[in-house]
Amino acid sequence: MKKLAIALAFAASATAIAATAQVKPEDQVKQRRSAYAVMGFNFANLAAMAQEKKPYNKEEAGRSADLVAALSDYPRGHFGAGTDKGETKARAEIWQNRADFDAKMDKMITATKALPQAARADLPTLKKAVAEAGGTCKACHDDYRAK
C-alpha cells in the first residue's frame, strides 16, 4: 500500500489523532462547533426563504437542507467529558441534565431529517418544516447555550 502511504502522508498527524480511542476535548469542541457553523448558516438560508426574505429556490433549498440533515446527528458525539471548557458556549447544565439534553437533541435530529424532502416540495411545506426544526433548535439553545 505504498500509494496509500504517500496519499496519506499529509494527514499523518490527523490520522494519529483519529487512531486514539478518546478524542481530545478541544478536538470535540472544534468538531461540534464546525458542524453547528455549517448547520446554522444553511438553516438560516432555509429560514430566509421560509420568511420570504429571499426567493424560494427549490434546488438551493434542497442543498441547504441536505447539509443540515447530514450534520444534525454529528455534534451529539462530541459533548464528552471535559468539553465544557475552552471556546464553547455549551453550558454546564448539559452534563447535569444529560437525559434532557439528549432528548432535545433527538427532537432536533428528527425535525432536521425531514427538511430535505420538505425543501423540495413547496414553500408552504418548507415553512412548516422550518418552523418545526427551528423550534427544536431554540428549545436546546434556550436551556443549554450561553448567550
Add this chain to the structure above:
Amino acid sequence: MKKLAIALAFAASATAIAATAQVKPEDQVKQRRSAYAVMGFNFANLAAMAQEKKPYNKEEAGRSADLVAALSDYPRGHFGAGTDKGETKARAEIWQNRADFDAKMDKMITATKALPQAARADLPTLKKAVAEAGGTCKACHDDYRAK
C-alpha cells in the same frame, strides 16, 4: 406564520445574513473552514482504519464517509472574491489559476462521493478508495494551501 416567527427569532441575525445576495468574505472563510474541519477529521478516521492504525468498523466507517461525501462539494462555493484574506490558509494562486483549482476540486468531489459505498464494502475496498481520495486532497493542498 406566528409559530415560524417565534421559532426563528433566535436566528434573526443569521437569516439577515443569508438573505443578502453576497455572502461576506469572512463568512465564506468560516463556512469553508468549518466544512474542511469536519471533512478532515472524518477522513482521518477512515485513513486510520485504512492504515490499520485502528480496527476497521463498517458502521463507523460508513458514518465518517457519509460526512466527508456530504460536505465535499460545499467549500467550493465559498472561495469568492476577497476570501484570500483573514484566517485562511488559502493561497493567492487559487484565484490566479482558478480553472486548475476547480478541476482539482472536482476530482476530490468525485473521489469522496465514492467513499460511502467503499466504506461499507470491506477493508481492501476502503483502502483503495481512501488512497484515491487522499491523493486528490494532497494534490490541491500541495498547490493551494499554505504550509
